[in-house]
Structure formats: C-alpha cells, structure tokens
Amino acid sequence: ExxxxxxxxxxxxxxxxxxxxxxxxxxxxxxxxxxxxxxxxxxxxxxRPWNITVLVGALVTLFAGCYFAFSDQVLDGGLRAGPQSFGYYLFYSLATFMTIGAENLHPDYQNWLKYVVAFEGFCGFFLMTLFVATFTRKVIR
Structure with missing residues (x-):
C-alpha cells in the first residue's frame, strides 16, 4: 500500500x-x-536504495567478467592467476569493489588492467556512499 x-x-x-x-x-x-x-x-x-544494490551486483559481475576475460593479467601471490573459475574472479571483483583489493590478489601493474581495478574501487566507494545516503534518507523519514 x-x-x-x-x-x-x-x-x-x-x-x-x-x-x-x-x-x-x-x-x-x-x-x-x-x-x-x-x-x-x-x-x-x-x-530507491535497493536499485543501488542491483546496480552494485551488475557492476561487480561486469568487472568479474572483465577479469575472467583477461585472467592472464591478474596475479595471485606474485604469480599469474591464469584461468580460474568465474567465482574466483567474482570474489576478486567484490573484494576490489568493497575494499579496493584483496590481500595477495592484484593486477599485473605493468598492464592496463590496473586502471580497471582503480576504476572499480572508485565505483565501489562512490556507490557505497550513495547507498548509505539513500538508505539513511529512507529510514529517517
């Protein structure tokens, strides 16, 4: 109603x-x-704070697809991660989105993927801030 x-x-x-x-x-x-x-x-x-949640899910999945497609540029503990499951790159994408990186998992800093990772980190910071502001606005009323 x-x-x-x-x-x-x-x-x-x-x-x-x-x-x-x-x-x-x-x-x-x-x-x-x-x-x-x-x-x-x-x-x-x-x-609409829940629209932001859907947008976040879509972006994390999109970035995971990018990392999956260019898996030769992702390093795990200093070694090339190589072909892994999509879930592996989904975790990497979510960790990058939420915390701007996972412990040992990072892009090869000699390639262009580092800019994609940085952009995803910025999107994560921006969208989490937007979600908190929007959700707070809804709850306060």
Whole structure:
C-alpha cells in the first residue's frame, strides 16, 4: 500500500526527470545518459536504495567478467592467476569493489588492467556512499 512518503518520492523523481530533460546545451546532452543510468535508474534520485544494490551486483559481475576475460593479467601471490573459475574472479571483483583489493590478489601493474581495478574501487566507494545516503534518507523519514 502506498503512503504519502511514496507519493512524495514519486513526485520528486518526476520533478528531477523533467529537470533533466529541460536542460539544454552540449554538456547537458553529453551528461544526460549518465544521469539517466546512474541517478534515475540506479538510485531513483535518492529514493530507491535497493536499485543501488542491483546496480552494485551488475557492476561487480561486469568487472568479474572483465577479469575472467583477461585472467592472464591478474596475479595471485606474485604469480599469474591464469584461468580460474568465474567465482574466483567474482570474489576478486567484490573484494576490489568493497575494499579496493584483496590481500595477495592484484593486477599485473605493468598492464592496463590496473586502471580497471582503480576504476572499480572508485565505483565501489562512490556507490557505497550513495547507498548509505539513500538508505539513511529512507529510514529517517
């Protein structure tokens, strides 16, 4: 059953969507897809914390797929990890997302995968912060 808070959340999302569509200019056009994916669908403009959880799951799985595809660039204890199960790289991705790295598991720092790992760590920090803020907003009301 809907309550007044759900209605207010829906009105706020509609307001933010209209604001996004009303912006003009080249920069607004370039940022519109990012705004839609991350803020609208990903977080519901701060009103849907569980959407962030789904986004986190999708990103962790996507990064795990990247590590799985380029497994020759992942090191385990200083040795090449080589082909492992997808679960192995899912663990690596989740550890990178949540803590920016696992103990002995890391990319080969001589290759480009280190930038992917750094980007995943940034995404993890950003999305965990966004989740806490969104969840707190929901609980406080």
């Amino acid at each position: 809907r309550n007044a808070y759900d209605d207010m959340d829906e009105a706020y999302r509609m307001f933010k969507r209209c604001s996004r569509k009303a912006r003009t200019g080249v920069l607004a056009e370039l940022l519109r897809p990012l705004d839609y994916c991350l803020l609208d669908m990903g977080a519901g403009y701060g009103t």
